[in-house]
Amino acid sequence: MTTSTKFSVDEAVAVLGRTPATMDALLRGLPDIWVRGNEGKDTWCAFDIVGHLIAGERTDWMVRMRTILDNGDARPFDPFDRFAQSRESQGKSMEQLLDDFACLRRENLVVLQALNLQQDDLARRGRHPTLGVVTLSELLATWVAHDLTHLHQLSRVMAHQYRDAVGPWSIYLGVLQCAGHSAG
Amino acid sequence: MTTSTKFSVDEAVAVLGRTPATMDALLRGLPDIWVRGNEGKDTWCAFDIVGHLIAGERTDWMVRMRTILDNGDARPFDPFDRFAQSRESQGKSMEQLLDDFACLRRENLVVLQALNLQQDDLARRGRHPTLGVVTLSELLATWVAHDLTHLHQLSRVMAHQYRDAVGPWSIYLGVLQCAGHSAG
Numbered sequence: 001m002t003t004s005t006k007f008s009v010d011e012a013v014a015v016l017g018r019t020p021a022t023m024d025a026l027l028r029g030l031p032d033i034w035v036r037g038n039e040g041k042d043t044w045c046a047f048d049i050v051g052h053l054i055a056g057e058r059t060d061w062m063v064r065m066r067t068i069l070d071n072g073d074a075r076p077f078d079p080f081d082r083f084a085q086s087r088e089s090q091g092k093s094m095e096q097l098l099d100d101f102a103c104l105r106r107e108n109l110v111v112l113q114a115l116n117l118q119q120d121d122l123a124r125r126g127r128h129p130t131l132g133v134v135t136l137s138e139l140l141a142t143w144v145a146h147d148l149t150h151l152h153q154l155s156r157v158m159a160h161q162y163r164d165a166v167g168p169w170s171i172y173l174g175v176l177q178c179a180g181h182s183a184g
Numbered sequence: 185m186t187t188s189t190k191f192s193v194d195e196a197v198a199v200l201g202r203t204p205a206t207m208d209a210l211l212r213g214l215p216d217i218w219v220r221g222n223e224g225k226d227t228w229c230a231f232d233i234v235g236h237l238i239a240g241e242r243t244d245w246m247v248r249m250r251t252i253l254d255n256g257d258a259r260p261f262d263p264f265d266r267f268a269q270s271r272e273s274q275g276k277s278m279e280q281l282l283d284d285f286a287c288l289r290r291e292n293l294v295v296l297q298a299l300n301l302q303q304d305d306l307a308r309r310g311r312h313p314t315l316g317v318v319t320l321s322e323l324l325a326t327w328v329a330h331d332l333t334h335l336h337q338l339s340r341v342m343a344h345q346y347r348d349a350v351g352p353w354s355i356y357l358g359v360l361q362c363a364g365h366s367a368g
Contacts, residue, residue, distance in 0.1 A: 007349050008215075010215070011215050011217050011218070014213075014214055014215050014218065015214070015218065015342070018209055018210055018214070019210075021209035022206055022209040022210040024209070025202055025205035025206040025208070026202055026203075026206040026335075029198075030198055030202070031194070031195050033195050034195070034198065034199065128352070128353075131352040131353065131355075131356075132352065134352060134353065135351065137349065138349065138350055138351035138352070138353060139353075141346045141349035141350045141351075141353075142351075142353040142357070144343075144346055145343045145346045145350050145353070145359065145360065146357065148339045148340075148342050148343040148359050149339075149343065149357050149358050149359040149360075151210075151335065152336055152339040152340055152343070152358065152359040152362065153358065153359075155332045155333075155335040155336040155339065156332075156336055158199070158332050159329045159333065159336070162325045162328055165191050165321065165322065165325035166322055166325045166326045166329050167318055167319065167322035167325075167326075168312070168315040168316065168318060168322070169312075169315065169318065169322060169325075169326040169329070171315075172315075173326070173329050173330065173333050174333050174336065174337065174364060174365035175329065175332050175333040175336040175337075175365070176329065176333075176365075177365030178336065178362060178365050180358060181358035181359070181360075181362050
């Protein structure tokens, strides 16, 4: 099976709608080793990752979709603050973050689905501040892949807590060979 | 925060007990693009990954724990058949696999917790057919990291389906830079 050639909003929403419950099932009530453990100085723990997903719901995906629909590629998107969560998550529990994420995502998907986007809409162009011209379907696909990037990161950060505990098995565990692949 | 130095069965069970619900939240009812899409010839799709986790519950983790407790390092573990799922999942739906995985994992954790393993037990040694001497705590930690390795793989396989759809954003998405890190 090769990669899909035609983007479908329903297929994207199928993943976007499941991410909060996935994070919830994995993280709610977990001991601190898993919630607060990171990969070393200036890296993210599970708590930071969920905070970052919340920031995306508030300031990235829907705002950029609106910019494309209202302004096309005449006006570049505002850059996304990848560190907003360090301020906004302060004093909250993981459980509060999971609730916030679920609530914001649900609201955003209601708005997205109410727009009932057609193929013409999906082809509309916007302007990314560094990447240049992008389309609405690329933005929506990136929203999905961004969820998956952070699930990928989360599994790696959690596995890192057992880097020593697994002993000689570490060579067989792919996630322990992964050094991350981006700044985010 | 550095990696944990003392292995705790409760911390391990906290993750092991959540993996079936995590997979369920992510995968149940998803369109085929996400369930059946793989990364190319001879690679695994989500359906294969859940089948592999089931095979581990049946033939790997608990059997090896029993071998350590009964035989110590006198008798090497039987090798783990990493391809058993292609036979055993045949004709089943993803939903059946998710139910089977949840049921087997729940049963295995009941048995594990009933053993009430102490520090002395966790230090007991077994013999891996290729890695040599390992301890019971290393086996249990590997069970956890193996779940996380396959969650890591699953997020990567799913993201691969949108490799083209995200357009120029692909360079910012860490999961799309990940080429996998092991055979499993």
